[in-house]
Amino acid sequence: MNIKLTLVLSDITGKSGMRIIEAILAGERDPKKLADLADIQCKTPKEEIAKALEGNWEEDLMFVLRQNYDTFKHFCVQLDRCDTELEKLMENYRTEVAEAGRPSYSPTKKRRDYHKRKRTVGFDVERKTYDMWGVNVFEIPGISHLTALELMSELGHDFTRKFPSSKQFCCWCNIAPNTKISGGKRISSHVPLRRNNVGLISRSIASSLANAKNQLGSFYRRIRSRAGGKAAVIATAHKVAKYSLPWLQTKHLITQKKSV
Template identity: 25%
Template structure:
């Protein structure tokens, strides 16, 4: 918040380092003198124009992300109960639950057993050991790459 307000003040034309540093909030207030030193220097209309364009681009991307999030929520609405059940599993949050539902769905009949699902989703590594030596990397390279990335780190 402090940084964004400081950048907005720079775009608006404020150039006084003391005034800009006073926009600092909470923990950043401990660094007022360093901020004053950082704001001392050349910041002209060219920099102001570039900064305004960069912030506008960030705002546009934030708006795009919010629109995609709304679309995902709308698509996930019919599966809200399943998403909530998945979200209750330790290590699975709302995003991972949405990925699981998007990749697997709610109909499990195409997987004869839970083991088949785990294997398809790359949650069942194979271990090939012979004469005390492990061969291979334990992964066949098959399965759903998107679902495999949704799992929590081990």
């Protein structure tokens, strides 16, 4: 329809885009009135938005637009239902694995520096992870709502009993080099070609830290300048799994209690 909304809005499913699309479907055709519906935080001038909304409004394409809009809304409702059902299952799981004496969840521990996504989980993932592990995994740079849920589904609450040391855990995650030494010389140290979901999640966390302004981000860039991007991802993922994941902190707390 000669509409170029994607050229003036970075995301047409955001507030500005959805308001404009809903007004078009309601019968509004004036480009200036449609441009005025853009959110106040939109950086594109309204004059440019109005120029991008000068269309021919063909009926068949309007029908296609409404079909796509209805489909988008349907999937949004389905995602909300999935979040509701997932929260119920996690609540049932939490009651089954509840431990006596675990520290209560404190909202003051919430991490505020992660980027807010347009589409987030419909419940407090941070609270659920704290109830499961007793530590706030969102203090780890690079952790998002989705990666936290993936770790919860892959690891469960009692995986600390299966790995006596961080070395064994990193080897199981396939983020530790398989160093082969013969005659006092290192022959190879390649990571095995083996798929592990927790290792893939750790690598995705490491990849998100490429430009982060923190210690892990500096570590990633230092390894990348010396050995390349792949080695930097593996090394940073290894550091995240070895020093940051909650199972080590839990073991540390247990050790402290025994020593006391």
